Amino acid sequence: MKSKHSTADEAPLRADAALNRQRILEAAEALFLERGAEVSLDDIAKRANVGIGTLYRRFPTRDALLAATSDERLLSLVAASRARDGKMEPVASIRAFVKELVNHATHCRGLAAMLGTVLQEGTAGCRAGREEGHRLLQRAQVAGAVRSDVSIDDLICVVTAIALAVEQGGATKSRVTHLVDLFLDGIGTTR
Structure with missing residues (x-):
């Protein structure tokens, strides 16, 4: 977009x-x-x-400025995700990417609440981040590991929720893995 x-x-x-x-x-x-x-x-x-x-x-807009300051970080996350291709199973790949997005969303106070809007900006990093999340999600869905009704917007909502929990003190950064695991286990096809 x-x-x-x-x-x-x-x-x-x-x-x-x-x-x-x-x-x-x-x-x-x-x-x-x-x-x-x-x-x-x-x-x-x-x-x-x-x-x-x-x-x-x-x-x-503030969102445009936040997106521009996030570009390099998002492009690095995408490059790291692409480098893992072939080395990780689809669910492990998306799990790693979601954790990295949560960590990105908590690097400065207040970004978590704006993440969904910021990722809609047309910067290279924002487009690449959304596209990579979508690619990983589709890969996991094709592998039959994630329900077919889960969308990239669902993933962004979860990243935002976890990042807000960390930012507002309801969860420590060490709990990010646990919270991401809970979500991904919940959207799995084998329950």
Whole structure:
């Protein structure tokens, strides 16, 4: 799904615009880690030493900015998942990917609650993350290990729920494996 906020197909940026974009991303990443995903966009613009209008021209919504700061991490998760192909059974592959998505969603406070929306953004990492989740899900379904009525949106809901439990202190990161296992065992075809 292509987002209206996608920058993938835009013309290359002028050098000054590219520098501003990079400064915004660096400031956003730092402030998201320090204060969480709800940090003021004005504070991000100030930290990046750009005007708020410059920030909004590049990233018209908070979700677009969160997606852009997540791109590299999501692309790395997808690359790691692809590298496991042939080395893991379908359910083990999807289990590993779901755990990694939960860990990504908890890397900064507040991202878990916005994960589903952020993954709808048209950035390369967001598209790749959704596509990889869908691919792994279909692979597990073809193998007969996961029910056919489970969708990628179901997986994202579960990732969000587990990440929120971790973020809000209801579960420790060490319980992520247990919670992911409970879900995947619950959607299995042999119950």
